[in-house]
Amino acid sequence: MIEFLLHNDKVQLQDINPNTTVLQFLREHRQLNGTKEGCASGDCGACTVVIVQLDEQNQLCYKSINACITLISALHGKQLISVEALQQQQLHSVQQAMVDCDGSQCGFCTPGFVMSLFALQKNSSDHQEHEVQQALAGNLCRCTGYRAINRAAEQALKSTVVDHFDPLARDTTQSLIAIRQRPPKDSQTGLNYQQQQSHLPEDLTALAQLLIDYPTARIIAGGTDLAVEITQRAQQFSNLICVQQVSQLQEQQVTDQHIEIGAAVSLHQCQQLLAPYFPDFSQMLERFASLQIRNQGTLGGNIANASPIGDTPPALIALDAKLILRRGANTRELPVQDFFLDYRKTALQPSEFIEKILIPLPEPHTDSDWALKIYKITKRLDDDISAICAANFLRLNNRGEVISIRLAYGGMAAIAKRASKTEQALIGKEWSYANIENALACLSQDFQPLSDFRASSDYRLLVAENLLRKLYLETQHMCPGSSHSAANSTIETRISNYV
Ligand SMILES: Cc1cc2nc3c(=O)[nH]c(=O)nc-3n(C[C@H](O)[C@H](O)[C@H](O)COP(=O)(O)OP(=O)(O)OC[C@H]3O[C@@H](n4cnc5c(N)ncnc54)[C@H](O)[C@@H]3O)c2cc1C
Numbered sequence: 209m210i211e212f213l214l215h216n217d218k219v220q221l222q223d224i225n226p227n228t229t230v231l232q233f234l235r236e237h238r239q240l241n242g243t244k245e246g247c248a249s250g251d252c253g254a255c256t257v258v259i260v261q262l263d264e265q266n267q268l269c270y271k272s273i274n275a276c277i278t279l280i281s282a283l284h285g286k287q288l289i290s291v292e293a294l295q296q297q298q299l300h301s302v303q304q305a306m307v308d309c310d311g312s313q314c315g316f317c318t319p320g321f322v323m324s325l326f327a328l329q330k331n332s333s334d335h336q337e338h339e340v341q342q343a344l345a346g347n348l349c350r351c352t353g354y355r356a357i358n359r360a361a362e363q364a365l366k367s368t369v370v371d372h373f374d375p376l377a378r379d380t381t382q383s384l385i386a387i388r389q390r391p392p393k394d395s396q397t398g399l400n401y402q403q404q405q406s407h408l409p410e411d412l413t414a415l416a417q418l419l420i421d422y423p424t425a426r427i428i429a430g431g432t433d434l435a436v437e438i439t440q441r442a443q444q445f446s447n448l449i450c451v452q453q454v455s456q457l458q459e460q461q462v463t464d465q466h467i468e469i470g471a472a473v474s475l476h477q478c479q480q481l482l483a484p485y486f487p488d489f490s491q492m493l494e495r496f497a498s499l500q501i502r503n504q505g506t507l508g509g510n511i512a513n514a515s516p517i518g519d520t521p522p523a524l525i526a527l528d529a530k531l532i533l534r535r536g537a538n539t540r541e542l543p544v545q546d547f548f549l550d551y552r553k554t555a556l557q558p559s560e561f562i563e564k565i566l567i568p569l570p571e572p573h574t575d576s577d578w579a580l581k582i583y584k585i586t587k588r589l590d591d592d593i594s595a596i597c598a599a600n601f602l603r604l605n606n607r608g609e610v611i612s613i614r615l616a617y618g619g620m621a622a623i624a625k626r627a628s629k630t631e632q633a634l635i636g637k638e639w640s641y642a643n644i645e646n647a648l649a650c651l652s653q654d655f656q657p658l659s660d661f662r663a664s665s666d667y668r669l670l671v672a673e674n675l676l677r678k679l680y681l682e683t684q685h686m687c688p689g690s691s692h693s694a695a696n697s698t699i700e701t702r703i704s705n706y707v
């Protein structure tokens with residue numbers, strides 16, 4: 209059985225198809241039709257709803273998500289708020305702002321915009337313009353513009369009106385704690401409907417055992433990849449194991465050597481966790497899909513999905529990150545770069561899963577300096593999947609020579625992989641424009657990229673070359689006595705034509 213709050217009402221479900229999306233539940237099971245279906249693939253934001261969950265301090269945390277690709281089991285222990293709950297006697301301050309500023313547009317996109325703004329308004333009181341852009345980047349309107357909506361955002365965020373959710377916060381917290389303390393009697397089974405089941409294990413041992421008992425079951429974390437198979441390819445999964453309730457998979461900690469991230473930590477949480485240590489990684493995650501997807505999608509899911517254009521694998525490979533894989537009580541450590549075997553083929557054994565990700569913190573040395581640079585190349589800035597993603601880790605000694613370099617690319621091969629020959633051509637050499645130019649020839653030995661609708665093979669190779677030049681431009685200050693040279697202008701011109 210799963211249990212959650214729909215607005216303020218307790219809902220218990222057992223006999224429902226686990227392949228049901230939150231959007232279907234709202235519209236077809238509860239006739240709450242305010243939440244719209246646009247694309248049914250997480251792209252447009254029309255279906256945005258808000259889920260409220262307790263954080264570690266038992267504070268309520270509001271997250272916008274795409275109802276169209278979130279499966280119903282993900283609601284267990286949370287509160288679901290759809291657009292119908294916002295208006296009581298009068299419009300919610302977010303809705304009123306949309307009216308006042310002429311921000312309301314067609315009936316398809318407006319409910320989604322309102323819900324994204326509602327989540328933003330509830331979460332904090334100190335909003336930067338940048339935060340507003342982030343909150344709205346996953347809500348598309350193809351007809352008009354965003355100026356009026358931005359004005360509405362500004363008004364809504366300045367509002368000091370207490371809404372009808374605030375006085376109920378204590379009750380909501382108590383209800384969610386009560387659900388958490390009352391795990392499903394048979395903690396293994398969440399939903400059971402005809403031949404279809406979903407399981408909600410609450411700890412690692414239960415999860416590991418379930419995967420041994422049901423070796424063909426599919427793990428579902430955020431579902432932002434898996435649920436698309438249901439909505440776009442008419443797949444139905446007969447056995448799902450939902451890992452979001454497994455507390456150990458939500459853990460994150462920083463030790464002297466590593467950043468440890470549980471596999472089910474959301475991409476949005478990763479973005480915040482990584483910011484002080486690897487700002488480039490965090491900034492790249494800011495451009496990973498939309499906030500709705502980052503709130504729901506997980507780091508473990510992005511790795512296990514093994515897409516050649518997944519964004520975190522190149523960054524993790526460049527940082528020499530390791531995976532802790534578990535099967536039953538046994539664990540093993542595997543470098544991320546050895547996890548990907550072939551197109552969508554990974555080193556995971558039957559019943560094995562990713563438990564956590566270890567990202568080493570580069571050791572500080574007095575005689576060397578390091579840099580991590582990540583470049584995500586897409587057709588549009590926000591909410592788009594990479595044509596190429598290049599992640600580069602570079603360490604130079606104090607003479608300006610390359611001690612180590614890891615150049616990892618997504619979108620250049622069937623798997624995320626390093627440009628080993630190019631790296632070899634640079635190791636031990638002075639970090640200079642001339643040496644970069646010499647090494648560039650190796651890139652075409654490392655990669656023979658495919659042409660597809662995102663980019664042609666030639667374009668990918670050319671961009672990869674230019675990204676290496678860009679890396680040089682952005683790191684040459686690490687070399688002793690560096691200054692802006694005539695060569696820089698040449699490189700800048702060449703790069704700006706293509707990147
Ligand atoms: C609109 C849209 C935009 C997107 N944009 C981007 C983007 O910009 N960059 C990008 O890289 N991706 C993007 N994605 C893909 C997706 O959001 C990510 O891959 C996400 O990280 C998947 O995580 P999840 O938790 O949702 O995975 P799920 O869908 O739950 O799972 C994905 C796969 O991993 C397996 N799995 C999950 N967790 C584990 C585990 N712990 N151990 C073993 N197997 C596991 C599942 O069985 C499944 O096969 C986008 C998707 C959508 C719908």
Ligand code: FES
Binds near residue numbers: 248252
């Ligand atoms: S309907 Fe487009 S994101 Fe859900």
Ligand code: FES
Binds near residue numbers: 313316317349351
């Ligand atoms: S999609 Fe709603 S007004 Fe453009």
